[in-house]
Amino acid sequence: MKILYDISVLGLGHLNPQARTGIFRVVEQTVTGLAQSNECELELCSSHGNYFQCIEYLNSKPSFKGYQVANLQDFFPSFGKIIRDLPIGTRKFFLYNRAEQLVSKYLLKGSATNRNPLFNNRPRDIYHSPFFAIPATAQQKESKLFQTIYDLIPVLHPEFFEFKEDHLINGVIDSLTRDTFVLCISESTRNDLCNYSPKIDSDKTFVVPLAASENFYQCTDPAIITAIGTKYRIPPQASYFLSVSTLEPRKNIDQTIKAFIRILQEQKADDLYLVLTGTKGWDYNRILNEISNSTDFKDKIILTGYVPDEDLAPLYSDAVGFVYPSFYEGFGLPPLEAMQCGTPVITSNTSSLPEVVGDAGIMVSPTDLDALCQAMLDLYGNGSLRQRLSERSLARAGQFSWEKYTQGVIDAYKVALS
Numbered sequence: 001m002k003i004l005y006d007i008s009v010l011g012l013g014h015l016n017p018q019a020r021t022g023i024f025r026v027v028e029q030t031v032t033g034l035a036q037s038n039e040c041e042l043e044l045c046s047s048h049g050n051y052f053q054c055i056e057y058l059n060s061k062p063s064f065k066g067y068q069v070a071n072l073q074d075f076f077p078s079f080g081k082i083i084r085d086l087p088i089g090t091r092k093f094f095l096y097n098r099a100e101q102l103v104s105k106y107l108l109k110g111s112a113t114n115r116n117p118l119f120n121n122r123p124r125d126i127y128h129s130p131f132f133a134i135p136a137t138a139q140q141k142e143s144k145l146f147q148t149i150y151d152l153i154p155v156l157h158p159e160f161f162e163f164k165e166d167h168l169i170n171g172v173i174d175s176l177t178r179d180t181f182v183l184c185i186s187e188s189t190r191n192d193l194c195n196y197s198p199k200i201d202s203d204k205t206f207v208v209p210l211a212a213s214e215n216f217y218q219c220t221d222p223a224i225i226t227a228i229g230t231k232y233r234i235p236p237q238a239s240y241f242l243s244v245s246t247l248e249p250r251k252n253i254d255q256t257i258k259a260f261i262r263i264l265q266e267q268k269a270d271d272l273y274l275v276l277t278g279t280k281g282w283d284y285n286r287i288l289n290e291i292s293n294s295t296d297f298k299d300k301i302i303l304t305g306y307v308p309d310e311d312l313a314p315l316y317s318d319a320v321g322f323v324y325p326s327f328y329e330g331f332g333l334p335p336l337e338a339m340q341c342g343t344p345v346i347t348s349n350t351s352s353l354p355e356v357v358g359d360a361g362i363m364v365s366p367t368d369l370d371a372l373c374q375a376m377l378d379l380y381g382n383g384s385l386r387q388r389l390s391e392r393s394l395a396r397a398g399q400f401s402w403e404k405y406t407q408g409v410i411d412a413y414k415v416a417l418s
Contacts, residue, residue, distance in 0.1 A: 001040050001413055004124040004143065007031060007069065008046045009131050011053030014060065017308075021246075022333045023150060026185070026210060027130045032063065033406030040410065043124070044069050047135050126413050132168065133175040144416040147176060148183045151330025151352075152192040153250065160250035160327065162282040173197055181416045183208050183409065185331040186352035204416070208408035209355070210331050211400040215309040218342040218394065219317040228314040232275070232304045240273040240302075241376060242319035242343070244312065244334045245326070248281030252325045252348075252366050254290045257301065259323075259373040261294045263380070272380060277304045277315065316341035320386065321379040324348070325366045332356045336400060339393035344386050346375045360396035361389060 010031070013024040034040045046054045046069055054069040127134070128146040153160060154167040161167060176182065176197065182205045184190040194202045219225060226236070234240060241260065245251040253276060260274045276287075291298050307315065316322065322338035324347040332353045335345045345361035347353050354363060362378075364371035379386055 001126060001410075001417065002043070002124045003034060003040050003126045003128060003413070004043050004045055005031060005034065006047050006127075006129045006132065007044050007054050007057070008048030008050055010057045011046060011048070011050040011055075011069075014057035015050070015053045017306075022210075022331075023131055025213060025333070026148075026150075029211070029213070029402045029405065030130060030409060033402055034409070035064065035067075037406065037410060040413075042067075047129065047132055125417055133171040134180070136175070144181060144413075145179065146181045146183060146413070146416070147172060148185070149189055149193055149330075150185055151189050151328070152196055153328050153330065155196065156192060157250070157328055160248070176200060178204075180204065181412065182206070183412060185210050186355050188352035188355060189330045206408070206412040206415070208405055208412065209400060210333060210336070211402045211405050212333065212337045212340040212397060213309065213402075215313060216316065216337040216340045217313050218340075219314045221314075225314045225318045228311050229318065231311070232277075232307070232315070233302055234273065234275060237271065238273050239269075239271050239320050239380065240275045240318075241321050241323050241380075242275050242277065242315060242338075243323050244277045244307075244316075244337070245324065246278050246281035247276070247284040247287050249283050249286065250327050252327055253287050255325050255366065255369060255372060256323050257287070257290045257294070258369055259376055260301070261297055262369075262373050263377055264297050264300060267377065269380065272320075273300050273302055275302045275304060275315070275319070277307045277312075279306045312337065313341055316343045319343050321346055321376065323372075323376065324353075325364065325372055326350075326353070327366050329353055335361065336397060340397035342390045342394050344379055344389035345393060346372065346379065356400075358396050360392035 007027065009024055009027045013020040031042070031044070034042045044054070044058070044067055051069055058064045058067050058069065124143045126146060127143040128148070130148040134145050134147055149172070152169060154169045155173070173196070176199065178199055178201045182193065182200065184193060184205055184207050186209065187207050190205050190207050194200050194205060229236070243253060243256055245253065247253060257274065263269060264272065291301050294301070316338050321344045322335065324332070324335050324345065326332065326348055328351045330352060332347070335347050335353065336356050338345050339357070339360055345357055347357055347361055347363055348366040349363040350366060357363060362375045364375055
């Protein structure tokens with residue numbers, strides 16, 4: 001199968017490390033899996049106008065040596081001058097709109113080799129966009145079109161987003177037709193999509209569950225755990241609950257803080273801390289205000305900011321428990337990452353999270369403060385419960401793998417071509 005895969009997200013993440021979110025990880029793992037498969041002839045492109053960043057990303061990865069991404073200037077020598085002559089404020093608009101039309105028009109024709117998508121007129125079997133909307137002109141090609149959908153949260157719950165009227169998912173859904181094949185990362189997302197958009201052909205939607213990176217493992221080395229704890233200002237010998245997410249309302253972090261403060265108020269837990277890991281998102285001030293209002297205990301709450309993947313495994317592994325009472329998730333990678341580190345998980349009983357956690361963790365309603373507080377207290381005070389859930393977590397995480405994910409993607413391609 002000849003696959004043309006859009007890696008715009010990887011270029012954006014290479015430019016800004018803090019943009020290496022769950023979607024970045026998914027796209028990176030998909031490219032890696034498809035490149036290693038004997039069933040696929042993989043070619044790469046960008047529909048987002050960030051060609052140089054995509055090329056830099058590929059050059060930074062030895063495993064992608066020899067792969068190339070098209071540069072519009074190879075087709076249009078004046079393209080760079082056109083962009084330079086535009087006012088700064090309009091360059092982004094030009095790149096987002098005109099560039100995707102041009103690249104889809106010229107690159108879907110084919111290439112000379114499986115690693116150089118710049119020449120030849122050989123058609124692809126599959127065009128796959130893992131995030132941005134499929135370019136309009138791509139709809140006119142013979143390739144089977146695939147779109148990955150992670151969640152419909154912006155349209156189902158716009159209250160969780162700052163820019164309620166303009167989100168990428170709206171353009172993605174609008175671009176879908178009954179001929180589009182859709183990969184969803186959970187049954188919850190698939191159900192949301194089919195219920196929301198009547199033009200979607202449910203027979204052309206596939207569920208391909210994600211997996212956690214190999215960077216997440218059960219760390220048992222005391223020296224590494226101590227070094228990472230010191231790096232992020234966690235006191236020696238401290239017990240702590242961990243939260244890993246962008247600091248934004250949808251993640252329900254203020255509920256976690258309230259439950260934690262209640263435990264400190266009602267129990268003797270001098271060694272207990274709450275570690276909040278993640279970058280600041282929309283409306284993060286409500287989280288900071290919750291901390292500030294807890295004047296007697298705010299020193300017990302540690303904000304680490306952004307933490308690179310290589311530091312997360314020791315943080316997960318040494319935690320009393322991982323707390324993730326999110327209101328809504330398309331999949332929920334952080335709970336799976338925690339489970340792969342053998343960390344007991346407390347999470348919500350909503351959306352896709354039960355699909356991921358199964359019976360390996362404690363699930364509560366995201367609006368039930370009493371239940372969340374009790375679950376945290378149970379983990380803190382019961383070592384045998386922590387051990388039992390740790391064992392279940394490792395077993396549950398073992399059911400997910402990127403090899404299974406990649407094969408699921410390839411199987412969907414085969415169905416489309418058949």
